[in-house]
Amino acid sequence: MAFRLVTARIPHPARFARGRRWSSGARILKSEVPDIIFHFAVEDYLMNFAKITSPLLYLWRPQPVVTIGRHQNPWKECVLEQLQSDQVALVRRRSGGGAVFQDPGCSVFTFIFPSAAFDIDRNLETVLGGLRRLGVAAEKKGRNDLVYQGKKISGSAFKHAPDRQVSLHHGTILIDTDLTALQRYLTPDKRKLQAKGISSVGARDAGRRWCR
Numbered sequence: 001m002a003f004r005l006v007t008a009r010i011p012h013p014a015r016f017a018r019g020r021r022w023s024s025g026a027r028i029l030k031s032e033v034p035d036i037i038f039h040f041a042v043e044d045y046l047m048n049f050a051k052i053t054s055p056l057l058y059l060w061r062p063q064p065v066v067t068i069g070r071h072q073n074p075w076k077e078c079v080l081e082q083l084q085s086d087q088v089a090l091v092r093r094r095s096g097g098g099a100v101f102q103d104p105g106c107s108v109f110t111f112i113f114p115s116a117a118f119d120i121d122r123n124l125e126t127v128l129g130g131l132r133r134l135g136v137a138a139e140k141k142g143r144n145d146l147v148y149q150g151k152k153i154s155g156s157a158f159k160h161a162p163d164r165q166v167s168l169h170h171g172t173i174l175i176d177t178d179l180t181a182l183q184r185y186l187t188p189d190k191r192k193l194q195a196k197g198i199s200s201v202g203a204r205d206a207g208r209r210w211c212r
Contacts, residue, residue: 025053025054026055026056027054027055027057028056028057028059030059030060031058032060034062036067036091037091039058039060039108039110040091040093040094042058043058043168046058046112046166046168047159047164047168048161048164052164055112055113055117056111057126058112059108059109059110060108060110061104061106061108062102062103062108063103063104064101064104064178065088065089065090065103066078066089066091066100066101066185067090067091067093067099067100067102068099068100069092069093069095069096069097069098069157070094072092072098074092074099076187077186077187078185079185079186079187083185086184086185095159095170096158097156097157097158101177101185101186102172103178105176105177107172107173107175108171108173109127109170109171110168110170111168111169112166113169114166114167115161115162115166118169120144120169124140124144124146125140127146127154127173128140128146131148131173138154146173152174153173153174154171154174155172156170156171157171158170
C-alpha cells in the first residue's frame with residue numbers, strides 16, 4: 001500500500017496547537033514510499049484534483065535526494081558532479097524555498113488546507129507540540145524555521161492554488177540526517193553552514209542528539 005490513513009480525525013494536533021483548533025474532519029496520511037517524486041505527485045494531486053474541505057497532514061520520508069525551489073538555479077546551488085557520482089537525485093519542487101538535502105533520517109510534513117483556514121503559525125505549533133511530546137523543546141525562530149539548542153532542525157516552503165482555494169505548507173525535520181552531505185552536495189553561504197553548527201563532526205553529533 002502506497003500510503004495509509006492513520007486516523008480519520010486529529011484530536012492530538014488540535015491540542016498541540018495552542019489557542020488554534022483544527023477541524024474535527026482533519027486527516028493524517030502516512031506513506032512509507034521512499035521515492036520523493038511519488039510524494040510530490042501526491043501533493044500535486046491533492047492540490048489540483050482532490051476535494052479539500054478540511055485540513056490534511058501528510059507524513060513521509062525520502063531516500064537521499066536534493067530538492068530545489070521552483071526558481072532556483074541548480075548549477076549555482078548544487079555540486080552536480082558529486083550528485084551524479086553518488087547517484088543522488090536532484091528534484092525541483094513546485095514550492096519556493098532553498099536547496100535542501102533529504103534522506104531517511106529526515107521526516108517531512110505536508111499540511112494541505114482550504115486557503116481560508118490556512119495558518120502557518122498553527123501548522124508550526126502543531127509540529128512543535130508533537131516534538132514537545134517527544135521531549136524535544138524546539139522553538140520557532142525567524143519567519144518559518146524551527147530550532148533546537150540554537151541549531152536549525154526544520155525549514156518550510158509553501159504553494160498556493162488561488163483558483164482552487166487550496167494552500168500547501170511542507171517542511172523538513174532533521175532527526176538523523178547526514179549533515180555532512182550538505183557540504184558535499186550543496187553550495188550555500190559558508191556563514192549559514194557555520195550558523196547551523198555543521199562545520200565539524202562534533203557539531204554534527206550535537207545536532208543529532210535530540211532524537212535519542
